[in-house]
Amino acid sequence: MTVDDIRIPDAIKPVDGRFGSGPSKVRPEGVEALSAVSRTFMGTSHRQATVKEQVARLRRGLAEFFAVPDGYEVVLANGGTSAFWEVATFGLIRNKAQFAEFGEFGAKFVKAVTDAPFLDRPTVHQAPGGQASYLRAEAGVDVYATVQSETSTGVAVPVRRVKGADEGALLLTDATSGGGSLDVDVSQTDVYYLAPQKALGSDGGLWLAVMSPAAIERAFAVKATGRYIPQFLDLVTAIEQSRLDQTYNTPALATVFLAAEQVDWMNSQGGLAWAVKRSSESAAAIYGWADRSTFATPFVTDPALRSSAVATIDFDDRLDAARIARILRANDIVDTEPYRKLGRNQLRIALYPTIEPSDVAALTACIDHVAERL
Numbered sequence: 001m002t003v004d005d006i007r008i009p010d011a012i013k014p015v016d017g018r019f020g021s022g023p024s025k026v027r028p029e030g031v032e033a034l035s036a037v038s039r040t041f042m043g044t045s046h047r048q049a050t051v052k053e054q055v056a057r058l059r060r061g062l063a064e065f066f067a068v069p070d071g072y073e074v075v076l077a078n079g080g081t082s083a084f085w086e087v088a089t090f091g092l093i094r095n096k097a098q099f100a101e102f103g104e105f106g107a108k109f110v111k112a113v114t115d116a117p118f119l120d121r122p123t124v125h126q127a128p129g130g131q132a133s134y135l136r137a138e139a140g141v142d143v144y145a146t147v148q149s150e151t152s153t154g155v156a157v158p159v160r161r162v163k164g165a166d167e168g169a170l171l172l173t174d175a176t177s178g179g180g181s182l183d184v185d186v187s188q189t190d191v192y193y194l195a196p197q198k199a200l201g202s203d204g205g206l207w208l209a210v211m212s213p214a215a216i217e218r219a220f221a222v223k224a225t226g227r228y229i230p231q232f233l234d235l236v237t238a239i240e241q242s243r244l245d246q247t248y249n250t251p252a253l254a255t256v257f258l259a260a261e262q263v264d265w266m267n268s269q270g271g272l273a274w275a276v277k278r279s280s281e282s283a284a285a286i287y288g289w290a291d292r293s294t295f296a297t298p299f300v301t302d303p304a305l306r307s308s309a310v311a312t313i314d315f316d317d318r319l320d321a322a323r324i325a326r327i328l329r330a331n332d333i334v335d336t337e338p339y340r341k342l343g344r345n346q347l348r349i350a351l352y353p354t355i356e357p358s359d360v361a362a363l364t365a366c367i368d369h370v371a372e373r374l
Contacts, residue, residue, distance in 0.1 A: 014359035020335030061263035077238035084207040091235035103150030137164030149178030156307035181279040181309035202258035281357035283308040
């Protein structure tokens with residue numbers, strides 16, 4: 001039986017078949033809002049009021065959404081999370097960092113720091129895919145770094161400071177996929193950084209960070225040492241430009257607008273508490289289905305570690321998950337493929353607030369429909 005032979009009835013399909021973990025579903029209402037201002041916004045200078053107002057809207061919206069404490073600032077710049085790892089390597093770590101690494105995305109930050117010739121070799125606590133590792137106090141460490149929700153594996157851990165850490169040590173939390181779907185008290189970290197193409201329902205190309213006064217002070221202190229920092233990766237420049245509601249380099253204007261539109265929408269629905277509840281409902285639908293299934297199981301075996309931002313579901317040897325993903329795609333249900341480097345027989349499904357929990361439930365019915373015919 002070929003991919004084209006299996007047709008999923010329209011009656012059981014999701015209303016919207018986008019389940020990508022990034023780029024993720026963009027709300028049609030956001031695209032319509034962008035279209036409405038396209039003649040006065042798209043193709044205009046990012047140094048002028050029309051664009052700066054949208055940057056300001058995005059920064060205000062994130063500050064409200066995350067209930068940013070006094071003194072914390074919302075900072076943004078071009079390049080996405082991959083760029084921010086380099087930004088932090090150059091601009092936040094004095095000498096030595098410690099990492100909790102439990103997936104491909106955490107490993108990328110580790111590599112950036114390990115390769116930096118001006119830093120000490122970092123301490124790395126690793127865990128195999130589907131499990132979590134944790135930070136622990138270590139003398140001499142000035143930056144601790146962990147991931148809130150590992151996009152590659154669907155493992156999530158709480159955001160909390162390292163007890164017993166040296167005075168002045170910073171905590172950096174990678175919220176690329178977790179930010180906007182998982183609960184957080186940002187006062188428990190010094191840098192909570194994320195990207196717009198996940199829960200913020202926009203395109204990629206920016207990094208956004210909620211930074212504590214201590215992190216901002218560290219950025220200026222590191223730069224004052226005279227360390228060479230490429231201009232594009234200069235965190236002090238990003239901070240100063242963000243305070244002017246702009247970026248050093250020209251941003252993708254559509255990305256800024258769509259992210260601001262999404263954050264305003266989430267705030268209007270009830271903010272972070274609403275977003276967390278909505279993602280949790282989607283998580284309950286997919287994990288509950290997998291727990292009941294005769295052929296699928298959650299990859300993350302510990303329920304306490306299962307992310308409500310990204311779910312990874314293993315399939316037994318009777319079924320080829322890659323083939324299921326191809327059939328779903330042929331039926332307009334897209335981006336359920338696993339993270340390629342894991343090499344597992346599984347599907348990966350985004351659970352961001354943009355996605356309707358009812359669509360996640362419909363997806364499970366579609367998977368059952370396909371599995372019965374394979």
